[in-house]
Each structure stands twice: as C-alpha cells, then as structure tokens.
Amino acid sequence: MYYITLAATDAGNKKEYEAKIWVKEWEDFKKVIDFKLVGNDSEKKLGGFTEVPFPNSPEFQDLTRFAVHQYNKDQNAHLEFVENLNVKKQVVAGMLYYITFAATDGGKKKIYETKIWVKVWENFKKVVEFKLVGDDSAKPGGIINVPFPNSPEFQDLARFAVQDYNKKENAHLEFVEVLNVKEQVVAGMMYYITLVATDDGYKKIYKTKIWVKEWENFKEVQEFKQIVYATK
Structure with missing residues (x-):
C-alpha cells in the first residue's frame, strides 16, 4: 500500500493531494483506494506548518x-516505539517532520x-531533535503544550474562534496573535488557545477551546472567554 502526497494544478491553482494506492506487482495490479485534497499552495510556502491527517500511516x-533507533544507538537506550500521536510538516530544503509519539522505556509508556x-x-x-515531553500524557484526557503556538495552523484556528464569537455575540473583535496552545487527544483533538484580540481598540486576552476532527473537516468552538485586559 502506497500513501503518496503530491502536488497538482487545478485550473492553474497548485493544490496538494493525498493518494492511497494498492499494488500487487506479481499480478500487474494497481488500484486507487483513496484520493483527496489536503491543501492548497498557500499552505506549502516555505516556513508554513501543516498537520498530517494520518499520523499512523506506515x-x-x-x-x-x-x-x-537513532536515539537508542546514540544514548544506549532501549525505547520501543508504540504509536504516533501527531505529525506536522514544514517545507524547508526538503521537509521537516515534527512528530509526537508514544514509546515504552523499561515497560513504562512515555511521550516524546x-x-x-x-x-x-x-x-x-536526519534526526534534528528528540526529547521526552511526558509520561503517557497524550492519552485521552491528557493535555500537552504545543511547541509552535504561532504556526499558521493555530493562527487560523484562533481566527476561526474569533469570527465565531463575533457572529454569535454581534461583537467586533480583531485577532492579533496567539500566546499559547495546548492540545488534548479526544475523539479528534481539543485545542486550548490563549490569544490576544482588540475590542474597540483595546487589547484583551481570551481563552478558547476548539474541537477538531480532521477526517470529518469538523471544527467547533466549545468555549470563548475573556481573561485579561491589556493596553490600548
């Protein structure tokens, strides 16, 4: 089974697709199992982060x-891989992958x-970084900090929450920046975002809780509240 991420143009607009192709060479057999749009060219610009929809693909x-394996070799350790929890990618000279995963260390499950x-x-x-972030903290119910809160993905989520609040409350907040992001594995992912927005020229700090199910293209603001006034 091949999982292929590819770029193609649609009416001149470059977009990114993912294809899943089943191949049996000995039968000269090929079948496209899945083909879907996952992003447009704006997400693929240098420096942009995008979330991978199938973190546990082979x-x-x-x-x-x-x-x-590299960590075990370098540190004389004995970690055993269990599963991927989250994968993000960034276009550089090639691709950088930011992977959050579970592994066992002496039989104890930990998050790296x-x-x-x-x-x-x-x-x-090349493994650029490898670090422990928690002991089984990413299991359902566990909340972990996101290392890059101002990535385009989280800015877009924060803007979505601000727009949702404006619509529901007939307000006129304007998004400024993301201060902090935490994530929680549920049926999908729950994001806890602390953000700055202006209200009639005054900067204020808000917290929002957003439920995301990537495979259903689902986003819902669960909570949005003001926590701090800031300067004008």
Whole structure:
C-alpha cells in the first residue's frame, strides 16, 4: 500500500493531494483506494506548518522508528516505539517532520517529540531533535503544550474562534496573535488557545477551546472567554 502526497494544478491553482494506492506487482495490479485534497499552495510556502491527517500511516511510523533507533544507538537506550500521536510538516530544503509519539522505556509508556529532516531526492534523513515531553500524557484526557503556538495552523484556528464569537455575540473583535496552545487527544483533538484580540481598540486576552476532527473537516468552538485586559 502506497500513501503518496503530491502536488497538482487545478485550473492553474497548485493544490496538494493525498493518494492511497494498492499494488500487487506479481499480478500487474494497481488500484486507487483513496484520493483527496489536503491543501492548497498557500499552505506549502516555505516556513508554513501543516498537520498530517494520518499520523499512523506506515510512512510516518517508519520515520518515527528511525528516530527511536537513532536515539537508542546514540544514548544506549532501549525505547520501543508504540504509536504516533501527531505529525506536522514544514517545507524547508526538503521537509521537516515534527512528530509526537508514544514509546515504552523499561515497560513504562512515555511521550516524546522528535524533529526529522528529510530530503527524499538525496535519500537523506536526519534526526534534528528528540526529547521526552511526558509520561503517557497524550492519552485521552491528557493535555500537552504545543511547541509552535504561532504556526499558521493555530493562527487560523484562533481566527476561526474569533469570527465565531463575533457572529454569535454581534461583537467586533480583531485577532492579533496567539500566546499559547495546548492540545488534548479526544475523539479528534481539543485545542486550548490563549490569544490576544482588540475590542474597540483595546487589547484583551481570551481563552478558547476548539474541537477538531480532521477526517470529518469538523471544527467547533466549545468555549470563548475573556481573561485579561491589556493596553490600548
């Protein structure tokens, strides 16, 4: 089974798609199992972060196992990979993958984050970062900090929450910036975002809670409240 992320143009607009293709070479058999749009060219610009919809696809499990193997070798450790929890990617000279995953250490389940630089055309893979972030903290109910709160993905989520609040309350908030993001694995992902927005020229700080199910293209603001007044 091949999971392929590709770029194609649609009426001149470059978009990103994901295809799932079943191949049986000995039967000269090929079948497209899935083909879907996952983003447009604006998400693929240099420096932009996008979330991968299938973090436990074989491709990303293999990347994580590569990072675990490298860590075990360098640190004389004995981690055993369990599962991926979240994968984000960033276009650089190649691709940077930010993977949050679970592994066991002496039988105890722990949560790690790794950053892996890949240049496919050079057959190049390098673990740039590998760190422990919690003991089984990403299980359903566990809340963990997101390392890049001002990535385009979270700015878009914060803007979505502000727009939703404006619509419901007939308000006129204007989004300024994201201060902090936490995430929680539920049936999908729950994001807890602290953000700055202006209200009639006054900067105020708000907290919002947003439920996201990527596979259903579902987003819902669960909570939005003001917590601090700031300066004009």
